[in-house]
Amino acid sequence: MIQKSEIRSQKSEAVIAALLVALAVALVFAAPVFAQNGEPTDDEVNAVAKQLYCPVCENTPLDVCPTQACAQWRATIKEKLIAGWSEQQIKDYFVQQYGERVLAQPSTRGLNVLVWVLPPIGFLIGAAALAYYLQQLRNPAPSVVAAPASAPPTDDDDDYEKRLEEELAKRR
Amino acid sequence: MTLTLGLTSLFLAFACALYASVAALIAGPRKLNAWIDSARNAAILTWPLLTLASLAVIIMLVQGQYQVEYVSDVSSLAMPWYLKVTALWGGQAGSLLFWSWLMSAFASAAMLRRWDRDRSLMPYVIAVSMITLAFFILLCLFVENPFRRLWLSQATGEVNPALFQPANSTLFTPQDGRGLNPLLRHPGMIIHPPMLYLGFVGFVVPYAFAVAALITGRTDDEWIRTTRRWTLVGWLFLSLGLILGGRWAYDVLGWGGYWGWDPVENAALLPWLTGTAFLHSVMIQEKRGMLKKWNMVLIILTYALVIFGTFLTRSGVLSSVHAFAQSAIGPLFFGFIGITFTISMSLLFWRWDSLASETQMDSLLSREAAFLLNNLLFLGIAFATLWGTIYPLISELVTGQKITVGPPYYNRVNGPLLAILVLLMGIAPLIAWRKASFKSLSKLMWIPAALTIPTLILFYFLGAAHPVALGAYAITAFVGYTTLSEFARGMVARMRLGENPLIALINLSARNRRRYGGYTIHLGVVVMAFGVIGSNLFQTETQATLAQGETLSIGGFTLRFDSVALFPTNDNREVTRATVTVFDSSGRLIAELHPRRDFFLDSGQPMTIPGVRSTFGEDFYVILVDWQPIGSTGATFKVYVNPLINLVWTGGLIFILGTLVATWPDADEEKRYAAAPASTLATAGAD
CATH class of the missing domain: 1.20.120 (Four Helix Bundle (Hemerythrin (Met), subunit A))
Structure with missing residues (x-):
């Protein structure tokens, strides 16, 4: 009988990936403890393959890649699991064989730190610029203060509600 | 000839x-x-x-x-x-x-x-x-x-x-x-590229008007009013292209998902992100005369990303620096993007002073401020996505090392921003222009907030007991209720006159298409978000090799492998087609599915077509991974159960419907608009 194993997928887009981070942490703890008795199931092999990228196709995780080559790599994972290797050992082996591109995400070593660091820095700079801009608008230089006295802003929302009310009044 | x-x-x-x-x-x-x-x-x-x-x-x-x-x-x-x-x-x-x-x-x-x-x-x-x-x-x-x-x-x-x-x-x-x-011989792929391209070229029109405004010095918001509908049309097609692309991936790529943060997907998403920021922020300029420079920046960026996206979707450059060097296309594209970007930005700086705000920000708690936060989030997501997309090239160029920037990166970096963005989508429409008070805001929010609690309890008992999922559902449900409450407010006003609810809804939307079209789009996003959360956090999968008659079980379903057949077709394919039967938890037969693998002899490429049983609650999605060629006795299947995935497509339809409402020509608006620009034309002539 096939063992029923449910693996939460981290694949694909996320509207809520902050939350996925927590999930990733959970996954680490829930990582399949490979049973020493018997062969590893396909699900156990896929759990490792999922974290690796096909070394020849572009941007295809190893667990879903349909090519013959990838089927062989999955077989390799299975052999290593039988030999008692840990998940990390297998991943290291693939990195050593085919380079860092087999990992789904870059490490945090060397130049690759930039991958992780630049987006938050960019966002913070943007946030700081926005905060500065808002601050300026709230405490305008004296010369700017004169400006808003001009025509009151037209507000479509108010406008709309006004028109609605007028129309209602007319029909009443 | x-x-x-x-x-x-x-x-x-x-x-x-x-x-x-x-x-x-x-x-x-x-x-x-x-x-x-x-x-x-x-x-x-x-x-x-x-x-x-x-x-x-x-x-x-x-x-x-x-x-x-x-x-x-x-x-x-x-x-x-x-x-x-x-x-x-x-x-x-x-x-x-x-x-x-x-x-x-x-x-x-x-x-x-x-x-x-x-x-x-x-x-x-x-x-x-x-x-x-x-x-x-x-x-x-x-x-x-x-x-x-x-x-x-x-x-x-x-x-x-x-x-x-x-x-x-x-x-x-x-x-x-x-x-x-x-992979391109699929209905989704036949319609998807034209939609995407229509979206791309649609954004060239507002860009052309923006640059024209900079050159002529007509820096009032004439160009924005003129191109508003063009922008929406471009955006409509780009959105359609993205949704169809997702559907295509789900139907033919055979990995159980619809979005993988692939460079080609990102290429189409990038101009959509800046374009969406632009669509929101032009409203501030139209209503309050602010952010004129910023809107210029946004449309210039969107144009650059459109050209970049066109380039990425077909060139295959991102696979390797060498591919880039082999074709003259790459340098030409980058040269063109560089030159147009530099010229546009120079024009912008040249007109910098004439693009000053006409009014000032009255309060940090105002629609204007909310829109600015929206822009920050969209741009933050666009930046992270662009960076992740081009980084493998930079890495290969600098260190010679190829790397992959896959979904875990995007989920981690973009996820929190997207979550805040969805929340903001629910709150921002409730905030008044110029100045709002917390008191009036909380008056509008307490009913949606109160409705969210029983909804969460319902979700909990329906099986979404995961704390992360509950948090995500809480945000989404709250946003859904606030958006619905906006419709309700307008309808109640009209119903006081004696209109029945349906007529009230139709009249309300018809009279202010942009506003209620926009809210409909927001509702579409909410529905999609439910689908995305469900199909991501609760997707289950299993794989097994079965002999004929053997079964595997997943999520209350049982799949039985019946047979596999190999046959050629007259259009040069070799088809391997399996027959499996699916039973529900009570043992009732619910579907016979035919996952298959088509091998195209002319191009030497395989195509995996899943067998899918689709219901509103979930999709049962079977892929034929492998089979024994001799005797056809055994086959390997991968099965995904994707809960709520149909909400992604339903939400997409609502989204497109809303965009159509917002885009549809409005005779009243045209009349009001036609009366307005006389003064601006006069000043422009004197320039």
């Missing part, structure tokens, strides 16, 4: 585009009206010319003129006629031509429609759109020409493509073509 006609038309279109841009640029500042008219006529003429060129390619594809390199690359005898037609955008040379054709259609339409009203802007609109068009035709003519033929050299015996007959060579006609990439 067909070839000569097509090639000549393409060349003439190039000449027209060049002439139009030069004539417009020279005649514009001097107000030489006859020359401006002539430039316009030349610009409009590009459309029939490119139509002829595209038709020529289509005819050659349908006739199977395999001596033409492009025809033999993307079509084959076995392909049905409609696939031969759509092979026009199945390869790089053809898609560049197709892009140009759509671009000229949009540009011509903009010129015919807006000619009298925005006369002073038009010369520069012509120049900008025609320079863009000329660039794409240039690529078509000199780098990736779809009219190149194959020539067999007498001296070396080699076959090489060339436009004209090289010395000592004869025309070479292969027996059959290589055929279209199998």
Whole structure:
């Protein structure tokens, strides 16, 4: 009988990936403890393959890649699991064989730190610029203060509600 | 004959585009009206010319003129006629031509429609759109020409493509073509590229008007009002393209998902992100006269990303630096993006002072401030996505090491921003312009917040006990209720008059299409978000090799492997088709599915087509991974159960419906608008 194993997928887009981070942490703890008795199931092999990228196709995780080559790599994972290797050992082996591109995400070593660091820095700079801009608008230089006295802003929302009310009044 | 006609038309279109841009640029500042008219006529003429060129390619594809390199690359005898037609955008040379054709259609339409009203802007609109068009035709003519033929050299015996007959060579006609990439032989992939391209070219129109506004100094919001509908049309098609692309991936890529943060997907998403920021932030300029510089920046960025996206979707450059170096396309694209970006930004700085805000921010708790936060989030997501997309290239260039930036990166970096963005989407419409108070805001929010609690309890008992999922559902449900409450407020006002609820809803939306169209789009996003959360956090999968009659179980379902059949088809495929039966938890038979693997002999590529049983609650999605060729006794299946995934598509439909409502022409608005710009026209004339 096939063992029923449910693996939460981290694949694909996320509207809520902050939350996925927590999930990733959970996954680490829930990582399949490979049973020493018997062969590893396909699900156990896929759990490792999922974290690796096909070394020849572009941007295809190893667990879903349909090519013959990838089927062989999955077989390799299975052999290593039988030999008692840990998940990390297998991943290291693939990195050593085919380079860092087999990992789904870059490490945090060397130049690759930039991958992780630049987006938050960019966002913070943007946030700081926005905060500065808002601050300026709230405490305008004296010369700017004169400006808003001009025509009151037209507000479509108010406008709309006004028109609605007028129309209602007319029909009443 | 067909070839000569097509090639000549393409060349003439190039000449027209060049002439139009030069004539417009020279005649514009001097107000030489006859020359401006002539430039316009030349610009409009590009459309029939490119139509002829595209038709020529289509005819050659349908006739199977395999001596033409492009025809033999993307079509084959076995392909049905409609696939031969759509092979026009199945390869790089053809898609560049197709892009140009759509671009000229949009540009011509903009010129015919807006000619009298925005006369002073038009010369520069012509120049900008025609320079863009000329660039794409240039690529078509000199780098990736779809009219190149194959020539067999007498001296070396080699076959090489060339436009004209090289010395000592004869025309070479292969027996059959290589055929279209199998992944592109799917209805989703037939419609998806045109939608995407329409979205791309749609954004060129507002960009052209923006640059025209900068050049003429007409920096009021005339250009924004003029192009509002164009922007929405571009955005509509881009959104449609993204949704169809997701559906296609789900149907043919066979990995159980619809979005993988692939570079090609990101390429289409990037201009959508900045374009969406633009759509929101122009409202601040229209209503409050603020953020004029920022809107310029956004449309310039969107244009640059449109060109970048067009480039990425077909070039395959991101796979390797070497691919980039091999083709002249890459440097040309980057040169063009660099030059147009620099010129646009220089123009912006030149007009910097005339783009000052007319009013000031009254409060941090205002619609304006909320829109600014929206822009920050959209730009933050766009930046992270762009960075993740191009970083592998940078890494290879600097260290020589190839790396992958996959979904875990995007989920981690973009996820929190997207979550805040969804929350903001629910709150921002409740915040008044200029100045809101927490008191009025909480008055509007307490009912949605109160409704969220029982909804969460319901979700909990339906099985979403995961704390992360509950948090995500809480945000989404709250946003859904606030959006619905906005509809309810408007409807109640109308119903007081005695309109029934349905009439009230229709009248409400018809009278203010932009507002309620926008809210409908927000509702679509909410529905999609439910689907995304469900299908991501609660997706389960399992894989097993089964002998005939054996079963596997997953999520209350049982799958039984019945048989597998191998057979060839008359369109040159070798099909392996499995038959499996699915039972529910009570043992009742609920479906017979046929996951299969098609092997395309002409192109030597496989295609995995899942067997799917789709219900509103979840999809049962089976992939045939492997099988024993002899005896057909065993087969390996991978099964996904994707809960709520149909909400992604349902939400997509609502989203598109909302965009249609917002885009649909509004006679009332046109009238109000027509009365307004007289003063702005007068000031522009004096400039």
